[in-house]
Amino acid sequence: MNIEPIFTSPDVAEMSLRLNxxxxxxxxxxxxxxxxxxxxxxxxxxxxxxxxxxxxFVLIVPRVGKLTFVVPKLEKPHxxxxxxxxxELVDYFEFPAPEGQTWADRFREQFDPDPTVGIESTCxxxxxxxxxxxxxxxxxxxxxxxxxxxxxxSRMKYSGDLAVSGFRVxxxxxxxxxxxxxxxxxxxxxxxxLALADTPTINPLATKVIAVFQPPQFSxxxxxxxxxxxxxxxGGPHPCIINGVINGYGTEVERTIFLGHVPEDAxxxxxxxxxxxxxxxxxxxPGNSMHxxxxxxNNVMKKAxxxxxxxxxxxxxxxxxxHEAPFLAExxxxxxxxxxxxxxxxxxxxxxxxxxxxxxxxxxxxxxxxNFTPFEDSLEDMTLAI
Amino acid sequence: MNIEPIFTSPDVAEMSLRLNxxxxxxxxxxxxxxxxxxxxxxxxxxxxxxxxxxxxFVLIVPRVGKLTFVVPKLEKPHxxxxxxxxxELVDYFEFPAPEGQTWADRFREQFDPDPTVGIESTCxxxxxxxxxxxxxxxxxxxxxxxxxxxxxxSRMKYSGDLAVSGFRVxxxxxxxxxxxxxxxxxxxxxxxxLALADTPTINPLATKVIAVFQPPQFSxxxxxxxxxxxxxxxGGPHPCIINGVINGYGTEVERTIFLGHVPEDAxxxxxxxxxxxxxxxxxxxPGNSMHxxxxxxNNVMKKAxxxxxxxxxxxxxxxxxxHEAPFLAExxxxxxxxxxxxxxxxxxxxxxxxxxxxxxxxxxxxxxxxNFTPFEDSLEDMTLAI
Numbered sequence: 164m165n166i167e168p169i170f171t172s173p174d175v176a177e178m179s180l181r182l183n184x185x186x187x188x189x190x191x192x193x194x195x196x197x198x199x200x201x202x203x204x205x206x207x208x209x210x211x212x213x214x215x216x217x218x219x220f221v222l223i224v225p226r227v228g229k230l231t232f233v234v235p236k237l238e239k240p241h242x243x244x245x246x247x248x249x250x251e252l253v254d255y256f257e258f259p260a261p262e263g264q265t266w267a268d269r270f271r272e273q274f275d276p277d278p279t280v281g282i283e284s285t286c287x288x289x290x291x292x293x294x295x296x297x298x299x300x301x302x303x304x305x306x307x308x309x310x311x312x313x314x315x316x317s318r319m320k321y322s323g324d325l326a327v328s329g330f331r332v333x334x335x336x337x338x339x340x341x342x343x344x345x346x347x348x349x350x351x352x353x354x355x356x357l358a359l360a361d362t363p364t365i366n367p368l369a370t371k372v373i374a375v376f377q378p379p380q381f382s383x384x385x386x387x388x389x390x391x392x393x394x395x396x397x398g399g400p401h402p403c404i405i406n407g408v409i410n411g412y413g414t415e416v417e418r419t420i421f422l423g424h425v426p427e428d429a430x431x432x433x434x435x436x437x438x439x440x441x442x443x444x445x446x447x448x449p450g451n452s453m454h455x456x457x458x459x460x461n462n463v464m465k466k467a468x469x470x471x472x473x474x475x476x477x478x479x480x481x482x483x484x485x486h487e488a489p490f491l492a493e494x495x496x497x498x499x500x501x502x503x504x505x506x507x508x509x510x511x512x513x514x515x516x517x518x519x520x521x522x523x524x525x526x527x528x529x530x531x532x533x534n535f536t537p538f539e540d541s542l543e544d545m546t547l548a549i
Numbered sequence: 550m551n552i553e554p555i556f557t558s559p560d561v562a563e564m565s566l567r568l569n570x571x572x573x574x575x576x577x578x579x580x581x582x583x584x585x586x587x588x589x590x591x592x593x594x595x596x597x598x599x600x601x602x603x604x605x606f607v608l609i610v611p612r613v614g615k616l617t618f619v620v621p622k623l624e625k626p627h628x629x630x631x632x633x634x635x636x637e638l639v640d641y642f643e644f645p646a647p648e649g650q651t652w653a654d655r656f657r658e659q660f661d662p663d664p665t666v667g668i669e670s671t672c673x674x675x676x677x678x679x680x681x682x683x684x685x686x687x688x689x690x691x692x693x694x695x696x697x698x699x700x701x702x703s704r705m706k707y708s709g710d711l712a713v714s715g716f717r718v719x720x721x722x723x724x725x726x727x728x729x730x731x732x733x734x735x736x737x738x739x740x741x742x743l744a745l746a747d748t749p750t751i752n753p754l755a756t757k758v759i760a761v762f763q764p765p766q767f768s769x770x771x772x773x774x775x776x777x778x779x780x781x782x783x784g785g786p787h788p789c790i791i792n793g794v795i796n797g798y799g800t801e802v803e804r805t806i807f808l809g810h811v812p813e814d815a816x817x818x819x820x821x822x823x824x825x826x827x828x829x830x831x832x833x834x835p836g837n838s839m840h841x842x843x844x845x846x847n848n849v850m851k852k853a854x855x856x857x858x859x860x861x862x863x864x865x866x867x868x869x870x871x872h873e874a875p876f877l878a879e880x881x882x883x884x885x886x887x888x889x890x891x892x893x894x895x896x897x898x899x900x901x902x903x904x905x906x907x908x909x910x911x912x913x914x915x916x917x918x919x920n921f922t923p924f925e926d927s928l929e930d931m932t933l934a935i
Binding site for chain 2: 214216217235236237238240241244245257258259260261262264265282283284285286287288289291292300344347348352355359363364365366367368383384385386387388389390391392474475476479486487488490492493494495
């Protein structure tokens, strides 16, 4: 499958396509309005990436017609500069503001009487309490985001290509003594240089590349990156991570590497992780239930005796963020559809031995899945000479 | 006033002091529990800085006794590594998870029957709907955070010192042709080097330094930083900004600079901005109403004929974030108390001429305010030879 990477902003037709899908769902659910405050959902429908601070930015989607966006006056030209498609801006002076001039005053004026209004899971209480009429809790925009448009597929391809290029640098820089702070600056620096060369007007508010690793002794605690002074050591495992959003689209690639040699007690968990990964890559295809995929993948690891060393689901999606729904997770009973994206990252975490996890970003298609972050993964390739 | 900068983590006594203040307020308001999900409020009470993703982390504060923190199993060792003080961890397997094993199942089990529970303005709807009993909307933790402890004052001093050092580099690097991308990497790089030398175990999840400027032609649109390729030009104004959180404590320093010469039409708005700034520095003292300060400051600029060119309030606070309550804002009728922090940053934005704003981080005391980011501010000092 040949997918062209692109890095240009969405056009008006793309934004209309997204809005039409949201409005079709609103119609089906009998909603007059949908209120979105989540910056990722706002970005998805407007192309405006919010510098998140205490001033509310609230998007109102009517069942028919164009978007209304309540923004601080301060940001009106900024929003106008970034937005794509028809978005009516309603501005308020400041937050806080005198009575009658607050964001909530402007917000409440935008609704017809007695509306039925959809709200998202992340809706802050201070927004929820201003919503008029009857409210319905439904994550329509998040749900629409689960299946990518053709334009988004090409943007994801571009992000994936840059992440793979960044991971090549990550591997080159990996040797005993390499510090977390070195990787945290050099790898994102390389990716940003490539991105800026293509898109001098890259939106820094929609760009964030993280590159981190864990030395073996901390790697059974997979989200502990609390010390940038930690360094790589001979042996392993060292889980190495690139997760990021590059000019608006996310990607993730991870490999567990070894320096010089592979400790004996690391060989079997690596092998079983690879078996679980193969099972996930085989099953993460349209028609399967996400719950079933995770259960089957976990069973591979449980049968091999690692049931006590599992800490997370098989994968999450990426899109306008680096971490979002849908999830390959037990208890999440949705069916996989074409043009969904997942990270494939079953992991095993053994205190005293370490953490074992690769991650790739894949797209589902009717003809099987496509890896957007292709990179070697064998134990041989992951064992670097020192 | 001699304040020693410190950069060590809070101790158990500091965390108890904060919790006691929160619980005293809960008692006064008749709450049995308070639920906090805002990562900044969680950090304030636990010292755990959250890598924010879709898995909920929810803190439950009882009126008496120790904190309960509902966290994903994946993060339990990470939270244990970072937390200071007595915090009982309750873990759930994953998000999503099968029925009976979700975060909400664990969360609901933590309450006695028929409780009265306080919730914060930022409480997401998906958390709010799981809160049992009667809910009361009250921002207790945010309110307590408005007045700093002695420990926090010393941490703020440290952040301010580093920001000023960073601003010195910012000025040195400022010349016609300097790009936003250069400043965005070199200035935070300098600050991070200093911070890492002091604290090799700096928490990267509680550290984020932003350095940006606007060239004159975009500077009337004060939050538009959408193009990292923009560069400084001869003349001005160029508003230059450092805002950040350094190992858990925020700071802000901004200056409007000129390269080589000051355009004629920039002289008066600069002068009036300086008059408004002097008024703000004079009035931002204990006993005054925050509303009154902003009104008086705005009046300086309105009387000089700039009423149509005001886009924001006089200032915001900083603390465990770089942007938080309280606010020097019309409509915000709270009284200034000692040991509050404010940015002092009245601004004037004239299309075709540019933006004029300095910002300093000040602390209020009974003997007047103390500038934590002292830096030259005269037009002469801000006009750099080229």
